[in-house]
Structure formats: structure tokens, C-alpha cells
Amino acid sequence: xxxxxxxxxxxxxxxxxxxxxxxxxxxxxxxxxxxxxxxxxxxxxxxxxxxxxxxxxxxxxxxxxxxxxxxxxxxxxxxxxxxxxxxxxxxxxxxxxxxxxxxxxxxxxxxxxxxxxxxxxxxxxxxxxxxxxxxxxxxxxxxxxxxxxxxxxxxxxxxxxxxxxxxxxxxxxxxxxxxxxxxxxxxxxxxxxxxxxxxxxxxxxxxxxxxxxxxxxxxxxxxxxxxxxxxxxxxxxxxxxxxxxxxxxxxxxxxxxxxxxxxxxxxxxxxxxxxxxxxxxxxxxxxxxxxxxxxxxxxxxxxxxxxxxxxxxxxxxxxxxxxxxxxxxxxxxxxxxxxxxxxxxxxxxxxxxxxxxxxxxxxxxxxxxxxxxxxxxxxxxxxxxxxxxxxxxxxxxxxxxxxxxxxxxxxxxxxxxxxxxxxxxxxxxxxxxxxxxxxxxxxxxxxxxxxxxxxxxxxxxxxxxxxxxxxxxxxxxxxxxxxxxxxxxxxxxxxxxxxxxxxxxxx
Numbered sequence: 241x242x243x244x245x246x247x248x249x250x251x252x253x254x255x256x257x258x259x260x261x262x263x264x265x266x267x268x269x270x271x272x273x274x275x276x277x278x279x280x281x282x283x284x285x286x287x288x289x290x291x292x293x294x295x296x297x298x299x300x301x302x303x304x305x306x307x308x309x310x311x312x313x314x315x316x317x318x319x320x321x322x323x324x325x326x327x328x329x330x331x332x333x334x335x336x337x338x339x340x341x342x343x344x345x346x347x348x349x350x351x352x353x354x355x356x357x358x359x360x361x362x363x364x365x366x367x368x369x370x371x372x373x374x375x376x377x378x379x380x381x382x383x384x385x386x387x388x389x390x391x392x393x394x395x396x397x398x399x400x401x402x403x404x405x406x407x408x409x410x411x412x413x414x415x416x417x418x419x420x421x422x423x424x425x426x427x428x429x430x431x432x433x434x435x436x437x438x439x440x441x442x443x444x445x446x447x448x449x450x451x452x453x454x455x456x457x458x459x460x461x462x463x464x465x466x467x468x469x470x471x472x473x474x475x476x477x478x479x480x481x482x483x484x485x486x487x488x489x490x491x492x493x494x495x496x497x498x499x500x501x502x503x504x505x506x507x508x509x510x511x512x513x514x515x516x517x518x519x520x521x522x523x524x525x526x527x528x529x530x531x532x533x534x535x536x537x538x539x540x541x542x543x544x545x546x547x548x549x550x551x552x553x554x555x556x557x558x559x560x561x562x563x564x565x566x567x568x569x570x571x572x573x574x575x576x577x578x579x580x581x582x583x584x585x586x587x588x589x590x591x592x593x594x595x596x597x598x599x600x601x602x603x604x605x606x607x608x609x610x611x612x613x614x615x616x617x618x619x620x621x622x623x624x625x626x627x628x629x630x631x632x633x634x635x636x637x638x639x640x641x642x643x644x645x646x647x648x649x650x651x652x653x654x655x656x657x658x659x660x661x662x663x664x665x666x667x668x669x670x671x672x673x674x675x676x677x678x679x680x681x682x683x684x685x686x687x688x689x690x691x692x693x694x695x696x697x698x699x700x701x702x703x704x705x706x707x708x709x710x711x712x713x714x715x716x717x718x719x720x721x722x723x724x725x726x727x728x729x730x731x732x733x734x735x736x737x738x739x740x741x742x743x744x745x746x747x
Contacts, residue, residue, distance in 0.1 A: 243269065243270045244267055244268065244269055244270070244305075244308075245268055245269065245270040245271075245306065245307060245394065245395060245426050246266070246267070246268040246291075246304075246305070246306055246395060246426070246428075247265075247266070247267050247268075247304070247305040248264065248265060248266040248267075248287070248290075248291065248302065248303075248304050248305075249265050249302055249303045249304075249305070250263050250264075250265065250301065250302040250303065251263070251264045251265070251266075251287060251290055251300060251301070251302035251304075252264070252300060252301040252302055253283075253286055253287075253290055253295060253299070253300040253301075255639070257631050258631065259450060260283050260286045260450055261283045261286055261287060261290070261300070261450045261451075262450045262451050263302075263451065263452075264283065264287055264302075264447065264450070264451065264452045265452050266287065266445055266452070266455075267455070268395075268426060268428060268443075269426075269442075269443070270424070270426055271421060271424045271425070271426055272421065272426060272427075272442040272443060273417060273418075273421055273426075273427045273429060273440055273441050273442050273443075274426070274427070274428050274429070274441065274442065274443045274444075274445065275428075275429050275430070275431065275437045275440075275441040275443070275444045275445070276288075276428060276429070276430050276444075276445050276446075276447060277430075277431075277434070277437060277444055277445070277446050277447070277468055277471070277472055278446060278447035278448055278472055278671065279448065279472055279473065279643070279671040279672075279673045279674060280641035280642050280643030280644060280670050280671050280673075280674050281629055281640075281641035281643065281644065282447045282448055282449060282450065282472075282671075283447050283449075283450040283451075284430050284447055285399060285430065286450075287447070288397055288399060288428070288430065290304075291304065291397065291428075292397060293312060296312065297312035306395075307394075323384065324372045324380055324383060324384065324387075325372065326371070326372045326373035327371065327372075327373065328371065328372060329368065329369050329370060329371055329372070330355060330359070330366060330367075330368045330369070330370055330371075330372060330375075330383055331348075331351050331352050331355040331368040331369065333372055333383060333387060334351075334354075334355050334358060334368075334383065334386055334387050334390050335351055335354075335355075335390060336387075338390060338391055339351070340354060352368050352369070354390070355368035355386075356368055358386040358389055358390055359382075359383075359386055361386065361389060362382040362383075362385050362386045362389070362416055363382065363412060363416060364379060364382050364383070364386070366379065376409075376530075376531075377404045377405065377409075377530075378405045378406070378408075378409030378410075378412070378413070378530075379409075381401055381402075381405065381409070381413055382412075382413065382416070385413075385416065385420075393425065394425065394426065395425075395426045395427070395428065396417075396420070396425060396426070396427040396428070397427075397428045398417075398427060398428070398429045398430065398431075399430045400430060400431055400432070400669050401413060401429065401431070402414070402431065402433060402436060403431075403432075403433075403668055403669040404668070405530075406529055406530040406697060407697075409530075410433075410436065414436060414439070414440050417429070417440060418440060421442075429441065432669060432670060432671050432672070434465040434468050434469070434672070435465060437468065438458065438463065438464060438465055438468070441458050442457070442458060442459070443455055443456065443457055443458065444456045444458060444463065444468060446468070446471035446472055448471070448472065448473075448474060453471055454471055456468075456471070469672055472671065472672065472673065473672070473673045480672070480675075480676070480700075480704060481676075481679055481701075481704035481705055482676065482679050482680050482683060484683045484686075484705075486521055486522060486523070486686060486707050487521045487687065488519050488520070488521045488522045488707065489519055489520035489521045489689060490519065490520055490557075491517060491519055491520075491557075491558070492517075492518050492519055492520045492522075492556065492557065492659060492660060492690075492691040493517060493518045493554070493555065493556050493659075493660050493691060494516075494517045494553075494554075494555040495514060495515060495516050495517065495541065495552065495553070495554055495555075496515050496552055496553040496554075496555075497513050497514075497515060497551075497552045497553065498511060498513070498514040498515070498537070498540070498541070498550075498551070498552030498553075498554075499511055499512050499513055499514070499550070499551045499552055500512075500533075500536055500537070500540045500546070500547035500548070500549075500550050500551075500715075501547060501548040501549045501550075502547070502548065503546065503547055503548045506548055506549070509715050510533045510536040510547065510715050511533045511536055511537045511540065511547070511715045512715045512716055513716065513717075514537055514552070514712075514715075514716070514717050515717065516710050516717060516720070518660060518691040518692070518693055519691060520659075520689045520690065520691055521686050521687065521689055521690075521691070522686065522691055522692070522707050522708070523682060523683075523686050523692040523694055523705055523706050523707050524691070524692065524693050524694065524706060524707065524708050524709070524710065525694050525695075525696065525702035525705070525706035525708070525709035525710065526538070526693060526694065526695045526709070526710050526712060527696070527699060527702055527709055527710070527711050527712065527731050527735055528711060528712035528713060528735050529713070529735055529736070530697070532712045532713055532714065532715070532735065533712055533714070533715040534664070534695045534712055535579060535664055535695065536715075537712070538576055538662045538664055538693065538695060539576065541554065541563075541569075541574070541576075541662070542563075542566060542569045542574055542575075542576040542662065543563045543564065543565045543566040543567070543568055543569030543570075543574070544563065544564060544565065545565075545566050545569075545576070556572060556573065556574075556659070556660070557659075570599060570600070570656050570658075573657070573658050573659035573660060574658060574659070574660050574662070575599075575653035575654075575656055575658035575660070575661045575662065576653070576661075576662045576664065577649055577650060577653055577661065577662065577663045577664060577666055578649075578664055579664040579665035579668060579695070581642075581645055581646055581649050582645070585645075585649040585652075586637055586645060586648065586649060587637075588636070588637060588638040589636070589638070590636070590637055591633065591634050591635060591636060591637065592619060592623070592628065592630055592632075592633045592634070592635060592636075592637050592640070592648055593615055593616060593619040593633040593634055594615075595637045595648050595649075595652055596618065596619045596622050596623075596633070596648060596651045596652050596655055597615050597618055597619060597652075597655060598652060599652050599653060599655065599656050600655050600656040600657070603618075603655070604618065616633065618655060619633040620633055622651030622654065622655060623651070625651070625654075626647040626648075626650060626651045626654075626677075626681065627647065627677055628640070628644050628647045628648060628651070629641070629644050630644065642669050642670050643670035643671060643673075643674030643675075643678075644674075646666065646667070646670055646674070646678065647674075647677075647678070647681075650666070650678065650681060654685075658690065659690055659691065660690065660691045660692075660693065661685055661690060661691070661692050661693070662692075662693040662695070663682070663692060663693065663694045663695065664695045665695060665696060665697065666678055666682070666694065666696070667679075667696070667698075667701065668697075679704075679705060682694070682705065683705075694706060699728045699731055699732070700728070702726075702731070703723075703726055703727065703728070703731075706723065706726075707722075707723055708720060708721065708722055708723065709721045709723075709726050709731060711731055711734035711735050712735070713734065713735055713736060713737055718734045718735070718737050719734035721734070
């Protein structure tokens with residue numbers, strides 16, 4: 241790892257009214273895993289878009305050298321949002337734009353044989369004819385890497401590759417990167433999972449406010465998570481979770497014997513016999529492995545927006561609710577913040593203003609039309625309350641960083657005035673500083689007498705934020721654990737026990 245494979249020098253990139261990058265430099269050695277860390281909006285993804293040619297030569301200042309040659313660099317990015325076509329097979333995706341062909345005719349026999357070899361290299365035994373939509377998100381990430389290997393890639397760029405993966409799939413992917421490193425393939429990795437960065441990286445470049453702060457040698461400098469955080473935010477972060485003393489009040493929501501059938505397979509339960517409750521002022525966690533039914537449970541409660549033949553009883557403030565659609569759920573005081581903010585949470589063609597007010601436009605109507613002044617006042621209120629970093633509420637929401645987009649989604653549902661806010665992976669793919677701000681918002685919601693149901697794949701997050709935690713396994717609630725008795729080992733034990741009778745862990 242003595243030779244430099246990539247050098248970016250003095251990269252400056254401006255958008256209208258915003259300098260996204262200011263004289264950024266990055267040096268990557270051959271055969272290393274080089275992490276790029278920074279808060280949301282620091283410029284990480286913009287730098288990678290310059291590197292990969294998405295922002296082409298001429299739209300930025302500075303120089304890029306790849307293998308000692310000055311060039312307009314184009315590469316393969318494994319995006320946080322996958323770049324695969326769901327309706328095509330694995331083979332078709334692997335060779336899209338790189339077809340195995342002779343005289344203009346695709347040789348499918350050779351393509352399939354090569355696909356099997358590539359899949360074996362990344363540890364997949366899938367049939368190459370399988371459609372992408374029929375394999376899990378973790379396997380799709382591995383197909384992305386196989387797609388890169390098909391083009392004999394020398395440098396992989398991975399943007400939040402494990403953001404949507406469970407622990408097992410994340411470990412498998414990181415082990416794969418480690419194996420590729422030993423074969424001389426260089427990787428640049430953007431991630432907010434600092435434990436993974438610490439474990440897998442050789443070097444870390446930290447970017448703050450569009451500028452290079454420092455590059456750290458992980459092993460030689462004895463780097464840990466706290467040191468990375470200090471570089472990212474410019475100070476020591478004494479607590480990952482804000483201190484909070486709950487004021488828990490009357491029963492808000494009760495769910496009894498709740499069952500949901502799969503929308504495409506009416507013989508299979510995705511949630512079965514779930515019973516749980518949430519009090520005013522309480523933050524309740526929902527823990528489970530990927531596929532356990534967490535999202536399905538929350539969405540089915542939210543006006544039956546998921547599932548088939550939803551059954552069971554739902555009470556709010558002691559009164560039975562019979563919600564048939566999302567509109568009725570909103571009117572009843574329920575809100576759901578989706579785990580997929582870019583697809584289900586936002587319309588990326590909308591402005592920040594329109595995004596914040598979209599779920600409760602009725603509040604802005606005056607004589608049958610939306611009052612523009614009321615909309616601007618409402619949007620600016622949540623821009624301030626949520627500390628959304630944007631020059632104006634009139635800019636496109638697509639221009640915001642992931643953390644600020646997440647705050648817009650929270651503001652959108654807060655504008656509806658909910659009593660119960662269900663948060664599905666509320667901090668996925670955002671940095672520690674933005675996470676802390678969102679945690680403070682969640683605590684303020686609880687302190688205002690609302691109830692919060694929080695779904696997260698990060699057990700430390702649930703342990704740091706929740707007053708009680710339910711565990712879910714194979715669609716069944718297996719335990720109810722109070723904060724005093726909760727730890728990662730206890731939660732994991734109940735998350736993996738399968739369909740057993742629900743237990744209340746004694747205080």
C-alpha cells in the first residue's frame with residue numbers, strides 16, 4: 241500500500257448560493273479501505289460525485305489524478321439507494337451496459353456462467369436468473385459489488401453500503417471488502433456507522449463544512465469512535481443521547497391481538513396476535529431483526545397502509561378506532577415517519593415548503609384555496625424548530641443533505657398535530673450530530689404529552705432513548721422489557737426466539 245492510486249487536489253464545487261466544497265484534498269493509497277466521515281451536508285457525497293463524473297469536468301475547480309494520470313474520473317458507485325433494476329434478473333443487472341456480446345448479439349450462456357463466478361466471489365449462491373426484486377436488500381448490495389467486479393474495477397466507491405442492512409448482512413459485506421483489499425482492490429467508503437469505520441478502515445479523511453479537516457491513520461494513530469466524532473463536529477460529544485427524565489401520563493394507545501396477513505400471500509402472517517400499549521409522554525421501542533414485522537406492524541396501524549385482512553383492536557384515549565385509510569389515521573391523531581424517506585417520505589420534486597405542509601394542507605386552506613402566506617409561515621416555523629439547514633423553504637428538498645431531509649419528514653408529520661408519532665428508523669443514514677438533534681426533538685415530543693413508538697435496528701439507540709422496549713420475532717411480540725432491565729444481550733435473546741408466548745421482563 242505504498243503507491244497512491246488516487247489524489248484529489250484543491251477540489252472546489254459551488255451550487256447557486258452554496259459552496260459545497262472548498263479546496264478539498266484527498267489521497268488514497270492502493271489496496272486500502274479509505275473512509276470519508278463528516279456530518280450531513282459536509283460535502284462527502286458531493287466529493288464522490290465529482291470523483292465519479294456525476295459532476296463532470298468543468299463544473300468544479302481542482303485536479304484529479306488516478307494512477308498518476310490527470311483525468312476526468314468515472315467509476316462505479318454503490319449508492320445508499322441501489323442502482324439496480326428490480327424487474328431484471330441478476331445476470332441482466334450484472335452486465336447492463338457491459339453486455340457479453342459478439343457481433344451485436346448477447347451470449348446469454350457465457351453471461352450466465354460468468355455471473356455464477358462473480359456471485360461466488362461475493363459469497364452468493366443465488367440463481368443468476370432470479371429477479372432482483374425477489375432477493376433481499378443485503379444480497380442486492382452484494383450484487384452491486386459483483387457488478388463492479390464484472391468491470392474489473394480497481395477502485396470501489398461505497399456510499400452508505402450498510403445503511404439498510406442488518407448486523408449479519410453488514411458483517412458479511414465488510415468481510416467481503418476486507419477480502420477484496422487483500423486482492424489489491426481499493427475502496428472508498430462513506431458511512432455514519434462509526435463502529436464499522438473503526439473496524440474496517442485503514443485511513444479516514446474527515447470533512448467538515450466542505451473543507452478537509454484531517455486524515456487519520458486508524459491503527460498507527462489509535463483511532464476510536466470518540467476521536468472520529470471530535471473531528472466531525474469540532475468538539476468532544478460527551479453524550480450520544482441527550483439526558484431525559486420522562487413524565488409518563490395516562491394511557492394513550494392500546495393495540496390488542498393485532499394480526500396482519502401478507503398483502504401478496506394471504507396464507508402467511510407478517511404480524512400475529514400483537515398486543516402493546518403506549519402512554520402519553522412515553523417513548524416505546526420496537527426491536528427486531530430485519531423481516532421480523534416491525535415496519536409491517538406500524539404501517540398496518542397507520543390506516544392499514546400495509547397488509548391484508550388486518551384484525552385486532554385499536555384504542556386511543558380509551559375509545560375504539562376503526563381506521564380504513566391513512567387520511568382517517570391522520571384525522572385520529574396518528575403519524576408515521578417511514579424508514580424510506582426518499583421514496584415514501586418525500587416527493588423529491590417538491591420544495592421544502594410543500595414537503596412540510598403536504599400531509600395537512602387542509603390547515604392552510606382559505607376560501608377553498610391554499611393560503612401561500614400561511615404555508616410560508618408554517619414551513620419557516622418547522623425550519624426553525626427542527627434546525628433544518630436550508631437557505632430558503634422554497635428550495636427543492638432534493639438539494640438537502642440526508643439529515644436535513646429527515647428533519648423535513650419529521651416536520652411534515654409534526655405539522656399534522658399527532659398524538660402518537662411512529663418513527664421507523666428515524667436516524668438511518670445520518671451523522672451523529674444530526675442524530676443528537678433528532679433525539680432532542682423526540683424527547684420534546686414526549687415532554688409535550690405525545691406518545692412515541694420508535695423502531696430502530698440500532699439497539700444502542702433504543703437503549704439510549706426508550707422507556708420500554710418490545711421485541712418482535714417472526715411477527716410475534718416475544719417480550720416487553722423496561723429500561724432498567726434492558727441491555728443488548730437481553731433484547732437479542734428475545735429477538736431471536738421465534739414464536740413463543742410474550743414475556744414481561746420483571747423489574
